[in-house]
Amino acid sequence: MSEKTIALVTGANKGIGYEIAAGLGALGWAVGVGARSAERRETAVEKLRAAGVDAFGVPLDVTDDASVTAAAALLEERGLDVLVNNAAITGGVPQEPTVVDPAVVRTVIDTNVLGVIRVTNAMLPLLRRSSAPRIVNMSSSVGSLTLQSANTGATGPISAAYAPSKTFLNAVTVQYAKELADTDILINLGCPGYVATDLNHFSGYRTPTQGAAIALHLATLPADGPTGGFFDDAGPVAW
Ligand SMILES: NC(=O)c1ccc[n+]([C@@H]2O[C@H](COP(=O)([O-])OP(=O)(O)OC[C@H]3O[C@@H](n4cnc5c(N)ncnc54)[C@H](OP(=O)(O)O)[C@@H]3O)[C@@H](O)[C@H]2O)c1
Secondary structure (H helix, E strand, O other), X not given: OOOOOEEEEEOOOOHHHHHHHHHHHHOOOEEXXXXXXXXXXXXXXXXXXXXXXXXXXXXXXXXXXXXXXXXXXXXHOOOOOEEEEOOOOOOOOOOOOOOOOHHHHHHHHHHHHHHHXXXXXXXXXXXXXXXXXXXXEEOOHHHOHHHHHHOOOOOOOOOOOHHHHHHHXXXXXXXXXXXXXXXXXXXXXXXXXXXXXXXXXXXXXXXXXXXXXXXXXHHOOOOOOOOOOEEEOOEEOOO
């Protein structure tokens, strides 16, 4: 096991995930760049290394059991302290509940929720060996039922797939926190705000670096930090 803190970021080849990897790397950590495309992964690893980050590639499709198992095996010797479940998809349009294709909902849940469970459970044996294990699940305020019900207009388009997938992820994360309450593992949800990335065709008004900040905060929580919470840069987000 390395003395150095080791992190794995899923979907780290672009967008917020890339900036989370860059930010954790700037702390002097070794960062596994989880990505499903070999080409995109290697390009990101090279770019991070050129910026001085101790980055290494981790082939990882979060929807594929064999890929996730292989990723855990790849990390076995190195160890793992921090897991950032960042990879997600929106599922495209239309997503209005009255017209959505159930297959789209299934695909989005498979990536955004089951993918997180798949990766987390594969990595848990490694995290349990760490002295400061942290799990960060990237969620979104669009998954907040309180904010959706308040109808402020700040909760994105009507969606039967993406927004509910984040509500589901929030609920699952709370259950992880309850089960892991008597361990050193802190598991929390982060909302990056509305960030200009491929996910929203670059319509967001925040930069990926700004979006990464909450993940960096939750990845570096002290031992007495919160667990089972949902946070953005301003503090707790309503469920
Ligand atoms: N952007 C926003 O305004 C915003 C707001 C709230 C929450 N978020 C959340 O922040 C996180 C990052 O979003 P982003 O905006 O940076 O999105 P993005 O630019 O579209 O990046 C998503 C990443 O996830 C990867 N990915 C998707 N499916 C995958 C799979 N099956 N296996 C492995 N990797 C997979 C993508 O890889 P490929 O390149 O191979 O597709 C990409 O690296 C997501 O959880 C998102 O829901 C974003």
